[in-house]
Amino acid sequence: MNTAIRKLYLFIRAIPKTIYFNFKYLPLKKALKLPILVSHRVWLMNCKGKITLNCEHIQTAMIKLGFGEVGIFDQMRERAVWNVKGEIIFSGSGILGHGCKISVEEDGTLILGREFNITAESAIICRKRIVIGDNVMISWENQIMDSDLHPIIDSDGNRINEDEEVQIGHNCWLGSRCTILKGAKIPDGGILGAGTIVTKSSNKTMKEENHVLWAGNPIKPIKLNVTWKVK
Known part of the structure; x- marks a missing residue:
């Protein structure tokens, strides 16, 4: 199947779910x-909660869910998952690529900036608040979560691992198979090497250092004053 025919085929197949999804979540005019x-x-596992389009100009197909191409994945068969009970705020156009898994619990808020691109097979688990800035590229098989999911209780009966907000700044690029855990804050312009793990304790190292290439476990700066661009 050539590229043009495949794109037409995927668009036609998308029509029923697209109509259902938009009228489920959005006011009639939008x-x-x-x-x-x-x-x-x-897979529309849960279509609860709410979607907010926090942008002035609304256009057809400005946000794509389950589309995109990454050469090492079978885009014709990989399945994305939408498990949303809380709120997702879209600030503009963007892509949630094929095979992405999005889970937002009832008290969770996921905020996605303008021109975001989550390429393929990445997962976002939000129980409290995750903020992703403008012009952020998230490569394949990343995991972002603001919760440990299961409580850890000390000898006094107190929970010691509460959920904590995750913040990813503007103009960031996360390489493949990165893990971003609760409480992590990635400064603007940050680039993460493949397989990097960012935790709350990483914040002491990263501080407010913008436009830095980070890598390693524990994380460390590899190169200062860098920028990235799509080819």
Whole structure:
């Protein structure tokens, strides 16, 4: 199947879920524009909570869910998961690529900035608050979570691992298979090497250092004053 035919095929298959999804979440005037294009490969596990489009100009298919191409994955068969009970705020256009898993619990808020791109097979688990800035590229098989999911209790009966907000600044690029854990804050312009783990304790090292290439476990600066761009 050539590229043009494949794209047409995927668009046609997306129509039923796209219509359902937009009219489920959005007010009528916004829903009619079908701003969120939903692939037929997305499993709508939970369509609860709410979606807010926090942008002035709303266009058809400005947000794509379950689309995109990464050469090492089978985009025709990989399945994305939408498990949302809380709130997702879209600040503009963006892509949640094929095979992405999005889970937002009832008290969780996920904020996605303008021109974000989550390429493939990445997972976001939000129980409190995760903020992703503008122009952020998240490569394949990343995991971002603001919770340990299971409580850890000390000898006095107190929980010692409460959920904590995650912040990813503007113009960041997260390489493949990075793990971002609760309480982590990635400064603007940050680039993470493949396999990097960022925790709350990493904040002491990263501080407010913008435009830095970070890598390693424990994390350390590799190169200062860097920027990145899509080819």
